[in-house]
Amino acid sequence: MDMGAVRVRNGRGSNLKNAAIAFLVPLPSIIFYLKFLQHHYTCSLHPLLLANALFFLNVDLFFWLIGLLQSSHWMIDLYWTVIPVLLVHYYATHPALRHYNWWRSRVVILMTWVWAIRLSHNYFRRERWQWGAREDWRFTDMRRQYGRHWWWVSFFAVYVSQQVFLIGVSLPLYVVHSVDKPWNVWDSVGVAVCACGIVVAYYADTQLHYFVRRNYERKELGLPVVPNLEEGLWRYSRHPNYFGEQLWWWGLAILGWNLGQGWTFVGALINTMCLAYVTKLVEARMLQPEYRANAYRLYQKTTSVWIPWFRSSPLKHDSKKNT
Template sequence: MAGGNLKNLVIAFLIPLPSILFYISFVRTGADAGPISSWCAAHPLLLANVLFFLNVNVLFWLVGLILSNHWLIDLYWTVIPVMLLHYYRGHPASEANTVRSAVAVALTWVWSVRLTHNYLRREGWELGKREDWRFNEMRSQYGKTWWWMSFFAVYLSQQVFLIGICLPMHAIHSSNQPWGIWDLVAAATCIAGIVIAHFADTQLHKFVSWNQKLKKLGEPTIPTLEDGLWRYSRHPNYLGEQLWWWGLYLFAWNLGQGWMFVGPLVNSLCLGYVTLLVERRMLKQEHRAQAYRMYQKRTSVWIPWFRKAVPEPKEKET
């Protein structure tokens, strides 16, 4: 187990190096070093997509095929936004207000550390222990064609999501407009998202850990988490994550890049679909189906709200 964890740690460390080394070389040589460097300097957003395609879509996919496990993309969902932020910040074409850039960097690192910690905690601090349950379901669905379908379903789709929702990081480093009131609103929204997601994920982790202990003791488990933030929202962790990305978008909107709403919008629509999948999965589990149906009737989906008074179902007479 320890050897497998070390192997996956080495893989996780080495796999982004091609992009990092290329970018460092490009920045050091300068835009006038040749036609390739000149093109890279003139097209920061296109270069980001090229590097993502080659290093993530192609290389991650090949490693996933070799390992028969596409766990890497889950881990790097928490890391790629930080890499993109520093890519835009360090690019020769970068132009940014010092305060706005510093706030974006600080907030993105806090977001990433929190999400990475939650990912590792959920996985029992073992890298590559398992892949996303949705990938498992697609693997069963596509069968023999999964080896090539995974390139599109797991990786190419992630490029659309990640590049899209990180567009505000490009906007922040494309304008030196002075810091203003809307930047404060954006920062406050991001902080609210991080805080809500942290407490929601921590409460969920404690709930899962407690149920695991009850199961080992042979005692009945608790079917549904209905305490803390989960008392007022069925998916407060998703709410927190959405607030983070929409808060980041507000920076771009304030800088006149309103069209960048497409990133968080697509992400929100996808999380809406994931919400449906999660709830269907909960209802398929016999030991919690009835309790979860009641939870659905009482509790708001995303936005926290007061619980509805719904009478408990009467037991059938025997």
């Protein structure tokens, strides 16, 4: 028997199994909420408390158990793009949240779908259109770091922490559906910032995708790979994809502030702090391969971390270092 054909069949079987799991896992929360709406249950829980309760039971506990059984916590990475969509529809239909501006709601729902489709497309493109082929490299590193304790540490490090992030950054989606105020210029500003974030992140991730693919093709042909991507948006920022993602969440924070709920900026702030830490990890990872280390150090000296800006001369940094 051809072992290559066996591996292909096994891979397809695993891909279909993971796809089925991904579609089925949110059903408990969805079915419960549909029943909740159908029977008009009187729930004493605040909409945010109910959202957190469903998240804890369906994502933290259920996803965690599946991750333990599969020895891979791949699913939370995929659901980063799905949960905000579920939340925005949850807030838009909750019986306790009936007084809000219809147009603002529809614009935010549409933008959330566009954001989610873009991010999902990038996820599957990066994973070569496979479901659950691998988990986030940061989780894999932590798995090695914590060893036999990872089974319980993962519950907090992977899932409970994600609840804080996702519920936090989605707070403006709640505010949009809990405050009735006419559309004004600051709504337009917030929407413009969100749209810019989606566009910047799309082009940055697309440029990175083609760079990785070209390097893979060069490697297959026995040609030397290009150490760094320094073209397009990446010429002006070392992490333009992160910059675009932050614009999206801070644009939503502007909407929350405009509706008199400035406290909702805390979600965008937490996300920015998280991305700052992730940036540090990514840059340390970029410096590990010898073929790329020197070129990336030079890239760090001349190129802005997040906010796109004109490149500086490496001689300028060397002169500062020598004075």
